[in-house]
Amino acid sequence: MFTKIVFIKDTSAGPQDQTRDFYTRFLDTVRRFGFLEQTNVVRVADIGLYGHGIVVHILPDNIVYHNVKDTDIERIVENSVKADKVLEDLVFQYQPKQNRLVLRNCGKIDPESVDEYIQNGGYQGLKKALFESTPEQVINEIKTSGLRGRGGAGYPTWLKWTQCRSVPSSERFVICNADEGDPGAYMDRSVLEGDPHSVIEGMLIAAYAIGAAKGYFYIRAEYPLAVQRIQKALDQAAQLGLIGQNILGSQFSCNLEIRLGAGAFVCGEETALIASIEGKRGTPRPRPPYPTTRGLWDKPTIINNVETLANVSYILANGGQKYAGIGTPKSTGTKVFAVTGKIKNSGLVEVPMGITLREIVYDICGGIASGKDIRAVQTGGPSGGVIPREHLDTPVDYENLQKLGSIMGSGGMIVMDTDDCMVDIAKFYLGFCVDESCGKCAPCRIGGYQMLKILNRITEGNGKIEDIATLKRMSRAMQKASLCGLGQNAANPVTSTLKYFEDEYREHILEKRCRAGKCQSLARYSIIPEKCKRCSLCATNCPVKAITGSKDVAYSINPDVCIKCGKCLEVCKFKAVLKV
Amino acid sequence: MSKLDRASLEAFQNQPAGQRKDYINVGMSACGVAAGAAEVYQVFSDEIRTRNLPVALHQCGCAGMCYAEPLVEVKTAGLPSVTYGRVTKEVAIKILDRHVTGGMLVNDAIFSINTGI
Numbered sequence: 107m108f109t110k111i112v113f114i115k116d117t118s119a120g121p122q123d124q125t126r127d128f129y130t131r132f133l134d135t136v137r138r139f140g141f142l143e144q145t146n147v148v149r150v151a152d153i154g155l156y157g158h159g160i161v162v163h164i165l166p167d168n169i170v171y172h173n174v175k176d177t178d179i180e181r182i183v184e185n186s187v188k189a190d191k192v193l194e195d196l197v198f199q200y201q202p203k204q205n206r207l208v209l210r211n212c213g214k215i216d217p218e219s220v221d222e223y224i225q226n227g228g229y230q231g232l233k234k235a236l237f238e239s240t241p242e243q244v245i246n247e248i249k250t251s252g253l254r255g256r257g258g259a260g261y262p263t264w265l266k267w268t269q270c271r272s273v274p275s276s277e278r279f280v281i282c283n284a285d286e287g288d289p290g291a292y293m294d295r296s297v298l299e300g301d302p303h304s305v306i307e308g309m310l311i312a313a314y315a316i317g318a319a320k321g322y323f324y325i326r327a328e329y330p331l332a333v334q335r336i337q338k339a340l341d342q343a344a345q346l347g348l349i350g351q352n353i354l355g356s357q358f359s360c361n362l363e364i365r366l367g368a369g370a371f372v373c374g375e376e377t378a379l380i381a382s383i384e385g386k387r388g389t390p391r392p393r394p395p396y397p398t399t400r401g402l403w404d405k406p407t408i409i410n411n412v413e414t415l416a417n418v419s420y421i422l423a424n425g426g427q428k429y430a431g432i433g434t435p436k437s438t439g440t441k442v443f444a445v446t447g448k449i450k451n452s453g454l455v456e457v458p459m460g461i462t463l464r465e466i467v468y469d470i471c472g473g474i475a476s477g478k479d480i481r482a483v484q485t486g487g488p489s490g491g492v493i494p495r496e497h498l499d500t501p502v503d504y505e506n507l508q509k510l511g512s513i514m515g516s517g518g519m520i521v522m523d524t525d526d527c528m529v530d531i532a533k534f535y536l537g538f539c540v541d542e543s544c545g546k547c548a549p550c551r552i553g554g555y556q557m558l559k560i561l562n563r564i565t566e567g568n569g570k571i572e573d574i575a576t577l578k579r580m581s582r583a584m585q586k587a588s589l590c591g592l593g594q595n596a597a598n599p600v601t602s603t604l605k606y607f608e609d610e611y612r613e614h615i616l617e618k619r620c621r622a623g624k625c626q627s628l629a630r631y632s633i634i635p636e637k638c639k640r641c642s643l644c645a646t647n648c649p650v651k652a653i654t655g656s657k658d659v660a661y662s663i664n665p666d667v668c669i670k671c672g673k674c675l676e677v678c679k680f681k682a683v684l685k686v
Numbered sequence: 687m688s689k690l691d692r693a694s695l696e697a698f699q700n701q702p703a704g705q706r707k708d709y710i711n712v713g714m715s716a717c718g719v720a721a722g723a724a725e726v727y728q729v730f731s732d733e734i735r736t737r738n739l740p741v742a743l744h745q746c747g748c749a750g751m752c753y754a755e756p757l758v759e760v761k762t763a764g765l766p767s768v769t770y771g772r773v774t775k776e777v778a779i780k781i782l783d784r785h786v787t788g789g790m791l792v793n794d795a796i797f798s799i800n801t802g803i
Contacts, residue, residue: 107789108764111765111791146765146791148793148796149793149794150795150796150797150799151796154798163799165766165801168801212746212750214749216744216746217746217747224695224698225698229699233695233696295715296715296750299747300715329716331715347689355691450753451751451753451754453750453751453752453754454750454752456750
């Protein structure tokens with residue numbers, strides 16, 4: 107049994123990780139003080155802090171020292187390891203930036219065991235709803251919490267429920283929208299796979315609040331494990347009487363069922379999703395009437411995102427007041443983001459609303475992997491936009507992101523560094539929307555395609571300066587005239603990159619240059635004669651024989667023949683090939 | 687399993703959640719499985735059985751640190767709960783040898799310290 111456990115990690119971004127050397131010195135000092143038997147000194151791979159020099163974390167006192175120098179070792183061992191004193195000058199007041207409400211059980215309990223969910227406070231919210239509140243009180247609790255839809259638009263959840271409840275009808279439906287399809291976003295999958303019962307509980311509460319007796323999970327078939335776990339959870343819940351007739355012995359009955367989506371992105375749009383559940387082709391229809399008045403089989407229906415429902419079960423169990431205390435006044439609670447791209451530690455983070463992008467990127471995720479400069483952060487997937495580095499200090503909430511020309515979206519966050527070309531990014535996202543357009547309305551079907559053609563032209567070096575104005579005009583038309591959110595927002599990546607990076611578009615068009623070196627057709631390769639060792643490796647590997655030279659003359663590339671494949675750059679051992 | 691009503695649910699909820707004493711949690715969401723969590727789980731399962739170790743093996747969802755999958759959380763008496771990352775078969779054996787049997791944390795593999803002894 108150890109009295110002290112000491113964790114050590116070098117968190118500076120230097121080329122050489124000093125952890126091992128420091129560890130050895132620390133261990134020697136502990137040995138010299140004769141405290142080796144009682145201390146477990148451990149090198150860790152990640153300590154959750156970045157750019158703080160050498161970090162020493164001591165348990166059970168839970169002291170974190172940062173920027174520790176070799177000269178500090180002795181006094182740390184003497185005071186904090188052998189005794190329980192704290193060295194105030196070295197202490198780092200560690201404040202956890204993450205706040206896990208939705209992911210409260212993810213990674214802790216066995217998702218395939220309902221027992222563990224119940225023992226960790228599960229189905230408390232349902233119990234409170236069924237036995238201690240009327241449906242109106244449940245809606246009121248959600249109103250107090252200030253919860254807004256986590257699918258991206260941020261519509262107040264209580265308002266949606268009230269609207270649905272106020273429509274007279276013999277039947278109502280609840281749908282859980284688990285058709286998550288943004289590139290780089292996987293928050294919903296993690297919740298469904300890691301804590302399926304929290305979503306089921308949220309759905310039951312929603313059904314009770316609006317008076318529905320039937321609910322559907324709309325999950326895409328590309329999530330086989332999520333489907334399997336939800337099915338298993340539903341079976342367990344049915345066995346325990348948590349779904350079905352007279353739930354927990356109350357008067358309330360509700361059945362839940364899974365519907366598989368075939369993976370069309372547009373089916374995440376609520377009217378298309380309803381059509382898909384009805385067995386029709388997944389295309390949207392004009393709104394209003396909204397699904398809350400005429401939804402599934404023309405009955406009032408609410409459609410909530412997975413994360414919203416996981417929040418609902420938390421709010422009912424812990425109270426709306428407590429939830430409203432987290433985040434900002436207008437955007438309460440937390441949001442799960444899937445941080446990917448050029449980031450050091452990609453993964454899921456759940457943060458209170460109002461945190462800045464900088465904190466997410468640098469403090470939680472450790473900054474840019476390559477060590478290069480950050481250029482922009484893309485939020486909201488194909489319907490969102492890019493946020494340039496100048497705006498990294500903006501607090502993240504629904505309104506602020508909208509002001510910057512992006513959206514919260516479902517929570518995908520793609521970090522880009524100086525190697526990313528903004529025109530190329532716009533092209534990628536627009537291409538995604540063009541592929542996924544259902545083709546029902548002309549602005550989206552034709553507008554998207556035409557804009558993509560222009561972007562392709564620009565990245566191939568054939569752009570005209572008028573193209574920029576045309577792109578802007580077409581984006582406006584798509585925004586105004588498209589039938590559903592997919593078309594209305596498809597141009598967002600183009601508008602937002604144009605807003606912040608128009609000079610980059612101009613460079614592509616006027617100078618035929620891509621500063622990130624991403625656009626292959628604009629790249630120019632040349633060989634620096636002074637660096638060329640005349641090994642002929644590039645000439646041998648060139649697929650079109652564009653490189654000539656000999657043992658006596660430095661090799662050179664004939665630009666008329668070169669197809670810009672980049673093979674010469676790849677094979678050259680002397681860094682003699684230059685790409686501009 | 688009999689159906690729960692209000693009273694039996696309450697009784698269930700009030701059961702101490704801390705029935706887990708020493709445990710190993712392997713993150714088995716699609717992300718973990720893709721990174722090799724299933725093989726790691728198998729190694730733990732086989733070794734725990736053959737060595738007859740007093741530790742419970744569970745699967746769990748994604749803990750969020752996707753860059754360090756497969757993730758394995760280990761809690762044994764006298765040591766804090768820690769999450770090991772990028773766990774391979776070799777690291778899994780090390781965890782059993784040093785951490786579970788030897789009572790010492792394994793070097794260079796911990797990605798998160800979940801405080802509390």
